[in-house]
Amino acid sequence: MSVIETLKSNAENYGVAVSDELAKKLDIYARLLKEWNDKINLTAITDDEGIAVKHFLDCLLVSKASDFRKGDRVIDVGTGAGFPGLVIAAAYPDVKVTLLDSTGKKLKAVADIAEKMGVTNATVVHMRAEEAGKKPEFREKYDFATARAVAELRVLLEYTLPFVKVGGTFLSLKGASAVDEIDGAKVSLKTLGGKIDGVNEFVLPGGDKRAIINVKKISHIPSKFPRVSAQIAKKPL
Ligand code: SAM
Numbered sequence: 001m002s003v004i005e006t007l008k009s010n011a012e013n014y015g016v017a018v019s020d021e022l023a024k025k026l027d028i029y030a031r032l033l034k035e036w037n038d039k040i041n042l043t044a045i046t047d048d049e050g051i052a053v054k055h056f057l058d059c060l061l062v063s064k065a066s067d068f069r070k071g072d073r074v075i076d077v078g079t080g081a082g083f084p085g086l087v088i089a090a091a092y093p094d095v096k097v098t099l100l101d102s103t104g105k106k107l108k109a110v111a112d113i114a115e116k117m118g119v120t121n122a123t124v125v126h127m128r129a130e131e132a133g134k135k136p137e138f139r140e141k142y143d144f145a146t147a148r149a150v151a152e153l154r155v156l157l158e159y160t161l162p163f164v165k166v167g168g169t170f171l172s173l174k175g176a177s178a179v180d181e182i183d184g185a186k187v188s189l190k191t192l193g194g195k196i197d198g199v200n201e202f203v204l205p206g207g208d209k210r211a212i213i214n215v216k217k218i219s220h221i222p223s224k225f226p227r228v229s230a231q232i233a234k235k236p237l
Pocket of ligand 1: 077078079080081082083084100101102103106127128129130147148149150159
């Protein structure tokens, strides 16, 4: 089965809609992901079934955890090859998506893929999250932040919550460790004004466990956060 056939047949079981328009874009994404992956190291998952399930379906599951509205701004922190941010941009053409990563060559590939997919509502930003989160053009400007496979939750909150408006949400895409990570993030949540607002658990076809943690931003972040990378690494909250 092709990537899109595999995606469609599985997505139905999760109540995730894949329109023909989205399918066309994701088909181009899958092809270019493999092409770029031959040149630079973008992703370890390159087989059709893996791309369909572990990338596309996994990312589309955010639609079960959130309600994106027209005009919403979303920032995907540590987007890598565009997951989940470019998938969200393709699925929600009325949402404005920022794809942020500290690795320029990955962003070059992602910008090329987005353009060829015909995605016009995504822009790439080459910066570290801790730096971008200090800048007025990014700080507290987003309705949603997302991140997958970037850092443990207590660290990730310091990277992502600075971008989120008060009342907005950080969607953290996690695996089986989600509950433990929430336990370990109590200080970080309290310090940075975040509150756990639900956890949606899924089992992907093949058996891998996934959880999307919704973190609501309930108050402004003290201006000293995010701290510089070395401090975050040395003394995580
Ligand atoms: N989110 C993608 C996914 O799920 O496939 C990529 C995951 S990859 C393991 C982690 C990505 O986060 C890398 O592309 C890395 O460059 C980026 N990253 C890690 N720390 C970062 C930071 N502090 N600021 C921006 N990007 C960061």
